[in-house]
Amino acid sequence: MRLVVHNMLQCHVKGCDSNNFPLRLFDVELEIHEIEFNPQFLQSLLPKLDWNAFISTANQIGITSLPQALPEEIDEDFLKNLHRILFETHIMQGKMVCSNCSHEYPIKEGIPNMLLNEEEAEEEAEVEAEVETEAEED
Amino acid sequence: MLPTPNLDHITSNDYENVYEPAEDTFLFLDALENDIEFLKNDVNPCICLEIGSGTGCVSTFLGQLLGDGSTLLLCTDINPFATAITVKTAIRNSIHLDAITTNLTSGLLPRLYHKVDILCFNPPYVVTSSEDVNSKNFIERAWAGGIYGREVIDRMLPLANDLLSSNGVFYLLVISDNKPDEICERMWRDYKFQFKISASRLAGREKQFILKFWRNQT
Ligand SMILES: C[S@@+](CC[C@H](N)C(=O)[O-])C[C@H]1O[C@@H](n2cnc3c(N)ncnc32)[C@H](O)[C@@H]1O
């Protein structure tokens, strides 16, 4: 998962609807994968980014080369640094934790898992129901 | 015709856990390819999102059409095997995309509210019982659509309204059993989405359509 994607994710536990973004990163393993620099695309994406969330997340994983606010004038060096951090920095392992409800979302082999226990619990309940009916049949 | 993505990294074992690209998938590729000029010039996408990416064939192809690294390609699937293979398919074809294991788009809203320029969904559309929709078997879940094959589709339609940007497009694969007319009417009535049939084909007894929706620009 790249940092640009982390910027799009928020906790969706039922009833958790304040202070649930950005998800805090823990135990992360990072990898850099290069991708062609495309300043036009990067510029078009900037307005869709939540800059504050991005800065605080970058800080959490030790990236401190970014300004607190998006500068008025954007030069190529700035965009290249941004490109590196947003598009080339991959979180391969770790977890994301909601600051409000503490729900943990794992990241494994670069893929975040946003499924809630609810859904998993639902499945487990189904398995249990199946086991019970089988037991009754016996 | 752009060659379809290379899938030779996927083994027959993998296909026990992930939906194997079929006629529906290829109809999707055709529809996107036919629209490429429109997508590049009129939509000029920044963020693309595919729900239920399976092997990742559709989004990888979209990345090839648009040019790698020119948009953000996001894929979701409820099946973790599918998101893992989606990432591999992209890498195999030198495309960069991001996959997220989730139910439809959970976790991505409200952040992606009105930000998605190209939205794609080849849903589970086969008519089955309601129970089959929540099957624990991932392959069954890939096609089981419940009553009229509409149960997953109907949960997703309101999300399209939340996600689509002002000049965005939404492509949805359906079959006749899903009552495409009724879907289009509903999208117009509830969200003022315009629509047309972007592609169709007969696959055995089943007629498949790619419906295309966009916001009414008035
Ligand atoms: C018909 S397959 C299409 C796969 C691929 N896009 C293609 O065209 O070959 C439907 C896909 O949707 C996924 N899916 C089913 N229900 C889902 C849900 N609630 N949220 C996300 N993905 C889902 C399935 O796992 C499967 O990969």
Ligand SMILES: [Zn+2]
């Ligand atoms: Zn939360």
